[in-house]
Amino acid sequence: MPEAKKRKVALMGSRSVGKSSLAIQFVQGQFVDHYEPTIENTFNKKVNLHGSEYELYLVDTAGQDEYSIMPPEYSVDVHGYVLVYSIDSMKSLEVCQTLHEKLIDLIGNNNVPIVLVGNKCDLHADRQVSSEEGRRLAAEIKAVFLETSAKNNQNVADVFHKVLSEMEKDSGTLDNGEKKCVIS
Numbered sequence: 117m118p119e120a121k122k123r124k125v126a127l128m129g130s131r132s133v134g135k136s137s138l139a140i141q142f143v144q145g146q147f148v149d150h151y152e153p154t155i156e157n158t159f160n161k162k163v164n165l166h167g168s169e170y171e172l173y174l175v176d177t178a179g180q181d182e183y184s185i186m187p188p189e190y191s192v193d194v195h196g197y198v199l200v201y202s203i204d205s206m207k208s209l210e211v212c213q214t215l216h217e218k219l220i221d222l223i224g225n226n227n228v229p230i231v232l233v234g235n236k237c238d239l240h241a242d243r244q245v246s247s248e249e250g251r252r253l254a255a256e257i258k259a260v261f262l263e264t265s266a267k268n269n270q271n272v273a274d275v276f277h278k279v280l281s282e283m284e285k286d287s288g289t290l291d292n293g294e295k296k297c298v299i300s
């Protein structure tokens with residue numbers, strides 16, 4: 117059996133948008149309701165996608181803001197990025213845009229695999245960012261767009277499958293679709 121391909125993905129975005137919750141939901145299948153700011157954490161999980169085995173390393177970063185300096189280590193050995201905002205915060209969407217600019221400056225390459233995630237889509241009453249606004253930024257930064265709820269485990273696995281798919285696009289037959297937050 118071929119060895120699993122090792123891929124590293126960094127989760128970035130404002131504080132408290134749900135980066136850790138997405139990683140924990142994906143890797144451990146649970147949602148933790150209390151909030152504990154992350155310094156930095158790494159998770160790993162074996163993922164089978166399109167018949168290939170991957171060892172996925174998720175770097176859960178400390179939340180950033182528009183003034184944060186992009187740590188140079190996030191450009192080294194990282195294969196893809198998940199930029200997360202929360203649909204109840206327009207500010208957190210703006211931070212994703214700034215982070216993207218800083219990231220591109222740092223890595224000097226505009227073709228990096230990115231998934232833009234609007235998390236907390238269960239918070240319907242508090243929505244400040246429409247799906248359209250999220251989708252527009254995603255198009256601008258050439259990212260795949262998804263809305264998720266780490267709480268309700270909606271579209272969470274899709275985030276990581278999409279970022280892997282984006283990485284492997286050159287070498288395979290992979291889809292490029294987008295999914296909306298499904299309200300059931």
Ligand SMILES: Nc1nc2c(ncn2[C@@H]2O[C@H](COP(=O)(O)OP(=O)(O)OP(=O)(O)O)[C@@H](O)[C@H]2O)c(=O)[nH]1
Nearest residue numbers: 132133134135136137149151154179236265266267
């Ligand atoms: N309603 C709702 N709450 C969520 C969701 N995801 C995360 N939360 C809550 O939002 C808060 C912050 O979640 P975290 O996962 O710690 O956020 P983070 O982005 O890792 O935060 P930092 O470590 O500060 O960067 C916690 O209280 C979570 O329970 C979601 O999908 N829906």
